[in-house]
Amino acid sequence: MDLSNGLAVVINSPGGLGLAAERIIKACRTYSGTGEYWAIVPGKAKSAATMICLGADKILMGPTSELGPIDPQMRLETGEVCSAYNIIKSYEELFNDAVSTKGHIEPYLQQLKNYDRRLIEEYKMEQAFSEDIAIKSLERGMMKGLSKKEIKDKIKVLLTPEKTKVHGRPIYRDEAEEFGLKIDKLIQTTPFWKLLYELYIRTNNFTLAKVSKAIESRNQGWIAPIPEVKKK
Secondary structure, three states: OOOOOOEEEEOOEOOOOHHHHHHHHHHHHHHOOOOOEEEEEOOEEOOHHHHHHHOOOEEEEOOOOEEOOOOOEEEOOOOOEEEHHHHHHHHHHHHHHHHHOOOOOHHHHHHHOOOOHHHHHHHHHHHHHHHHHHHHHHHHOOOOOOOHHHHHHHOHHHHOOOOOOOOOOOEOHHHHHHOOOOEEEOOOOOHHHHHHHHHHHHHHHHHHOOOOEEEEOOOOEEEEOOOOOOOO
C-alpha cells in the first residue's frame, strides 16, 4: 500500500488493553509516510479505542459516532467490573475516615480488610498509565504546543467517571470538540459517508460471522476457528 500521503484508520471497537492501543498508535505513526494519521469513527471507538483516536491528528465522526471515557476498568474477584478510579477513591476516603475518627475505629478496620493495598497500588499505576498514553499522544498530535497540565485539564472528562458517571456513556463529536479534539464532522447525506458506512457494516458483519477465517500476509498467517455456541 502507498502510505506516502498518510494513513487513515477506520475504527470500530468497544475497547481493550491500553498496551495494545499504545502499540497501534506507534504502528500508525511509523508506517504513515507523513508520520501522521486520521481516525475515522463511523460507529463506536470506546475506551482503549478512544486512546487510538487521541493519537491521531484529527478524528472524523458522524452525528451518532461515539468516543468514550478511558479510565481503566478492573475485574474483581467477584467477577464484577469496577472503575479503578472508584476503587481507589473509596479506599482513600475510608482510610482517611479511619484516621480522623474520634470514636470506634473497628468498623473502618473491618471494611479496610476488604482492600488489598498491593492491588490499590496496581490500580493507581493502571490509571497513571492510561493518562500517560493519552497525554503523550495528544502532545504529539492534536494538542501540540500545550503543556501536560493543560492537556490533562482539557481531557478530564475522559480520565475520570466524575462527569460521565458510567464507563460506557457516549461522548459525541460536539462534546469532543469542546474539550479540544480536532473533529471533522461527517454529513450523513454525502456519498463519502454512505460508502464509509457500507464498509463499516460489511466489515462488522464479516468479523462477527460464525465462520472460520484464514488471514495471511507475506510474513505470517493465522486461523480463527468457528466460534463455539454454548448449549443451554
